[in-house]
Amino acid sequence: xxxxxxxxxxxxxxxxxxxxxxxxxxxxxxxxxxxxxxxxxxxxxxxxxxxxxxxxxxxxxxxxxxxxxxxxxxxxxxxxxxxxxxxxxxxxxxxxxxxxxxxxxxxxxxxxxxxxxxxxxxxxxxxxxxxxxxxxxxxxxxxxxxxxxxxxxxxxxxxxxxxxxxxxxxxxxxxxxxxxxxxxxxxxxxxxxxxxxxxxxxxxxxxxxxxxxxxxxxxxxxxxxxxxxxxxxxxxxxxxxxxxxxxxxxxxxxxxxxxxxxxxxxxxxxxxxxxxxxxxxxxxxxxxxxxxxxxxxxxxxxxxxxxxxxx
Amino acid sequence: xxxxxxxxxxxxxxxxxxxxxxxxxxxxxxxxxxxxxxxxxxxxxxxxxxxxxxxxxxxxxxxxxxxxxxxxxxxxxxxxxxxxxxxxxxxxxxxxxxxxxxxxxxxxxxxxxxxxxxxxxxxxxxxxxxxxxxxxxxxxxxxxxxxxxxxxxxxxxxxxxxxxxxxxxxxxxxxxxxxxxxxxxxxxxxxxxxxxxxxxxxxxxxxxxxxxxxxxxxxxxxxxxxxxxxxxxxxxxxxxxxxxxxxxxxxxxxxxxxxxxxxxxxxxxxxxxxxxxxxxxxxxxxxxxxxxxxxxxxxxxxxxxxxxxxxxxxxxxxxxxxxxxxxxxxxxxxxxxxxxxxxxxxxxxxxxxxxxxx
Numbered sequence: 001x002x003x004x005x006x007x008x009x010x011x012x013x014x015x016x017x018x019x020x021x022x023x024x025x026x027x028x029x030x031x032x033x034x035x036x037x038x039x040x041x042x043x044x045x046x047x048x049x050x051x052x053x054x055x056x057x058x059x060x061x062x063x064x065x066x067x068x069x070x071x072x073x074x075x076x077x078x079x080x081x082x083x084x085x086x087x088x089x090x091x092x093x094x095x096x097x098x099x100x101x102x103x104x105x106x107x108x109x110x111x112x113x114x115x116x117x118x119x120x121x122x123x124x125x126x127x128x129x130x131x132x133x134x135x136x137x138x139x140x141x142x143x144x145x146x147x148x149x150x151x152x153x154x155x156x157x158x159x160x161x162x163x164x165x166x167x168x169x170x171x172x173x174x175x176x177x178x179x180x181x182x183x184x185x186x187x188x189x190x191x192x193x194x195x196x197x198x199x200x201x202x203x204x205x206x207x208x209x210x211x212x213x214x215x216x217x218x219x220x221x222x223x224x225x226x227x228x229x230x231x232x233x234x235x236x237x238x239x240x241x242x243x244x245x246x247x248x249x250x251x252x253x254x255x256x257x258x259x260x261x262x263x264x265x266x267x268x269x270x271x272x273x274x275x276x277x278x279x280x281x282x283x284x285x286x287x288x289x290x291x292x293x294x295x296x297x298x299x300x301x302x303x304x305x306x307x308x309x310x311x
Numbered sequence: 312x313x314x315x316x317x318x319x320x321x322x323x324x325x326x327x328x329x330x331x332x333x334x335x336x337x338x339x340x341x342x343x344x345x346x347x348x349x350x351x352x353x354x355x356x357x358x359x360x361x362x363x364x365x366x367x368x369x370x371x372x373x374x375x376x377x378x379x380x381x382x383x384x385x386x387x388x389x390x391x392x393x394x395x396x397x398x399x400x401x402x403x404x405x406x407x408x409x410x411x412x413x414x415x416x417x418x419x420x421x422x423x424x425x426x427x428x429x430x431x432x433x434x435x436x437x438x439x440x441x442x443x444x445x446x447x448x449x450x451x452x453x454x455x456x457x458x459x460x461x462x463x464x465x466x467x468x469x470x471x472x473x474x475x476x477x478x479x480x481x482x483x484x485x486x487x488x489x490x491x492x493x494x495x496x497x498x499x500x501x502x503x504x505x506x507x508x509x510x511x512x513x514x515x516x517x518x519x520x521x522x523x524x525x526x527x528x529x530x531x532x533x534x535x536x537x538x539x540x541x542x543x544x545x546x547x548x549x550x551x552x553x554x555x556x557x558x559x560x561x562x563x564x565x566x567x568x569x570x571x572x573x574x575x576x577x578x579x580x581x582x583x584x585x586x587x588x589x590x591x592x593x594x595x596x597x598x599x600x601x602x603x604x605x606x607x608x609x610x611x612x613x614x615x616x617x618x619x620x621x622x623x624x625x626x627x628x629x630x631x632x633x634x635x636x637x638x639x640x641x642x643x644x645x646x647x648x649x650x651x652x653x654x655x656x657x658x659x660x661x662x663x664x665x666x667x668x669x
Contacts, residue, residue, distance in 0.1 A: 203396065203398065205394050205396055205398040206398050206400065206401075208365050208385075208392075208394070208398065209392070209394060209398035209399075209400070209459075210400075210411075211365070211384075211385045211386055212363060212365075212385050212386070212390065212391060212392045213386075213411055213412035213415060213459070213463070214386040214412050214415045214416060215386065215411075215415055216386065219415060223400075223411070224400065227402045228401070228402055230402075
């Protein structure tokens with residue numbers, strides 16, 4: 001048997017031609033990507049991890065030569081008196097935001113699947129929330145939720161649902177929920193679009209086959225739609241959780257974590273420690289803990305997309 | 312009289328301004344294999360989906376086993392459908408695909424499993440019960456789709472071009488297998504196809520549709536021998552019928568074909584002097600010796616040999632196709648003499664295309 005000539009990219013030697021259309025170009029592409037990841041992703045993560053093990057204050061910030069304190073920062077954060085409340089707030093914030101975003105987003109996606117006149121235009125309007133800067137969204141919601149002259153109180157009073165103004169942002173029992181409401185509004189479009197794409201990917205004849213097989217509408221949803229949406233549901237839940245854990249602007253725009261930490265969450269607390277109290281080591285500890293959690297979630301996300309259905 | 316399983320009375324279907332089905336009358340006796348055949352867009356799939364209930368009827372009535380089902384939702388019609396794409400549930404194993412309808416009916420798991428295994432034996436799927444559809448070949452998926460219909464023991468089977476995604480050899484094999492299953496189950500089947508060979512070989516009763524209308528229906532050979540019009544004559548039979556313009560002679564006893572050197576064909580019964588279209592089936596043009604009286608000499612342009620048959624295309628206007636058994640006696644560029652048996656010529660009105668029967 002005669003050996004086939006090697007493709008040029010696999011032949012030994014390196015030349016300008018090799019760089020342009022041979023293996024050299026592939027190497028260049030890989031190195032560019034790796035370099036970007038190293039400088040802008042890996043290094044900040046590593047630097048953050050190092051800072052979480054050091055005593056860092058305003059004066060030692062500029063120098064890398066800072067005293068290592070082992071796990072002291074971790075102990076301090078975990079035993080901080082506000083820690084249980086903030087951790088609980090974070091859990092409530094994430095679970096309430098993600099589950100309500102999912103329910104509303106899925107309901108809307110199913111609604112727009114009905115393909116009534118103007119459906120795609122209306123669905124496009126829902127993207128408005130997605131393209132607005134979250135800080136602007138925060139400012140708008142702070143007007144809506146304002147206690148004395150907010151439009152929400154006005155609407156509720158006009159409808160006769162409440163008699164007195166509710167101080168959404170300054171009442172410790174409600175401040176966290178105010179941010180959750182705004183965050184749900186912000187996150188629904190993402191859920192809507194991703195789930196719409198998933199729904200559109202399910203072939204129509206599967207529903208018809210199920211209908212012929214005797215399935216009612218509800219049975220078709222439970223036995224066809226839900227199982228075939230598993231990958232998309234996994235994606236929006238894990239990505240939604242990650243986005244929710246990143247949500248900073250709404251806290252800055254609405255409550256600044258107050259009053260008295262009643263609406264404070266881990267990501268905002270980390271920022272407060274690092275950039276308001278300049279206990280940068282402590283702030284880094286929270287970042288490291290959150291990164292660990294998010295990496296675990298990302299692993300679940302990757303697993304859920306690996307099992308996507310092939311029709 | 313045999314019991315009618317599916318009856319359609321003047322069924323109409325409109326999509327907005329588009330009139331997809333025009334007054335369809337169809338009566339399907341129990342145990343019959345009916346093929347709906349026609350070119351793309353003729354409404355055959357729409358008709359099948361209308362029987363299934365997946366499309367709503369705009370007018371007329373539909374009865375299944377004697378009961379009016381015109382407005383009944385698909386799940387209450389007790390009909391099973393085999394889709395062109397198979398539409399297997401991708402997240403379910405073969406076993407779960409087969410038992411899905413039974414479980415929806417509330418049949419206990421053990422009994423549903425037993426029925427699924429029985430159907431798997433009939434369709435040759437026993438070894439594949441725990442596989443997912445993505446792990447099956449096209450032919451195996453096709454069997455699962457059939458099995459899913461069979462397991463329900465429905466009032467009728469509806470097939471929507473179920474073999475069109477298979478390769479040619481498998482298609483021929485499955486053709487016979489589908490028909491065998493139909494006979495074995497004593498089922499009533501409605502089968503949509505654009506392939507007239509499939510319709511002719513499988514069906515007891517063929518319905519030819521064009522532009523939402525039934526052009527002709529009947530037994531396969533009836534359609535071949537006595538097509539109601541030029542469209543049916545051209546659609547049924549392969550290769551397609553040759554159409555040659557002609558004129559009935561003044562005495563009304565012969566037809567003169569509009570081909571150079573063509574003899575007068577002794578066919579009586581048509582209006583004298585009337586312009587007609589003659590339908591000559593490629594297999595009815597008989598080669599003969601050049602000197603034979605009444606022979607027509609045709610210059611041959613193309614020879615397509617398949618081994619068992621040869622198809623010759625002539626260099627005439629209109630070009631004729633001749634179908635010969637075995638090899639062609641003449642090469643391309645040669646001349647072939649043929650005789651035409653007047654008894655095998657089909658005559659159609661040149662304007663309306665309707666068959667003229669002596």
